[in-house]
Amino acid sequence: EAGVAQSPRYKIIEKRQSVAFWCNPISGHATLYWYQQILGQGPKLLIQFQNNGVVDDSQLPKDRFSAERLKGVDSTLKIQPAKLEDSAVYLCASSSRGQDYEQYFGPGTRLTVT
Amino acid sequence: AQKITQTQPGMFVQEKEAVTLDCTYDTSDPSYGLFWYKQPSSGEMIFLIYQGSYDQQNATEGRYSLNFQKARKSANLVISASQLGDSAMYFCAMRVTYGNNRLAFGKGNQVVVIP
Numbered sequence: 001e002a003g004v005a006q007s008p009r010y011k012i013i014e015k016r017q018s019v020a021f022w023c024n025p026i027s028g029h030a031t032l033y034w035y036q037q038i039l040g041q042g043p044k045l046l047i048q049f050q051n052n053g054v055v056d057d058s059q060l061p062k063d064r065f066s067a068e069r070l071k072g073v074d075s076t077l078k079i080q081p082a083k084l085e086d087s088a089v090y091l092c093a094s095s096s097r098g099q100d101y102e103q104y105f106g107p108g109t110r111l112t113v114t
Numbered sequence: 115a116q117k118i119t120q121t122q123p124g125m126f127v128q129e130k131e132a133v134t135l136d137c138t139y140d141t142s143d144p145s146y147g148l149f150w151y152k153q154p155s156s157g158e159m160i161f162l163i164y165q166g167s168y169d170q171q172n173a174t175e176g177r178y179s180l181n182f183q184k185a186r187k188s189a190n191l192v193i194s195a196s197q198l199g200d201s202a203m204y205f206c207a208m209r210v211t212y213g214n215n216r217l218a219f220g221k222g223n224q225v226v227v228i229p
Contacts, residue, residue: 044219048216108158
């Protein structure tokens with residue numbers, strides 16, 4: 001079974017530029033999560049999708065972050081414009097319906113904003 | 115709101131020995147789940163073990179066991195017979211059953227296994 005795929009693995013941008021991350025969850029997983037992990041901290045949930053609907057985006061900085069999950073499969077997370085404090089690893093995870101306690105994570109995208 | 119606390123400094127463990135990682139939590143919800151994840155240097159989070167708040171027995175998964183003390187609000191992870199591949203960051207997390215379903219993570223414990 002293929003795991004959660006993310007791209008790119010690394011990205012370096014200047015502040016005020018925009019960036020997008022892509023995530024492909026495990027086939028058949030209805031729930032998709034985007035987390036932000038700042039160095040030295042645990043992951044923080046940014047947004048959770050159930051199929052293509054948003055379940056929780058209360059911690060997403062909506063003035064600069066946006067995410068979509070068209071067709072309930074792949075998802076993209078965008079930052080526009082980026083700030084220095086957005087430097088972090090962005091993790092995507094997925095879980096199957098009824099098995100929400102076991103989330104499978106992708107390798108993450110390490111973003112550096114200079 | 116739920117809160118997870120992991121305060122141990124980085125730990126060095128001799129290969130084949132056991133190691134205990136501390137985790138305390140705080141929630142007013144009676145129904146919740148506790149999780150441990152491993153994050154090696156490659157970056158992905160690997161699910162290790164789960165404990166429900168109403169589970170009567172401590173969870174075990176191979177070399178991993180969870181020492182769940184509900185009254186103390188602690189959920190310590192025990193890794194038995196440490197292996198070099200156990201070197202990683204370990205994160206404790208919690209989710210309340212009835213609520214926003216958000217998984218809240220602690221800051222993690224660094225473990226280095228030495229031969």
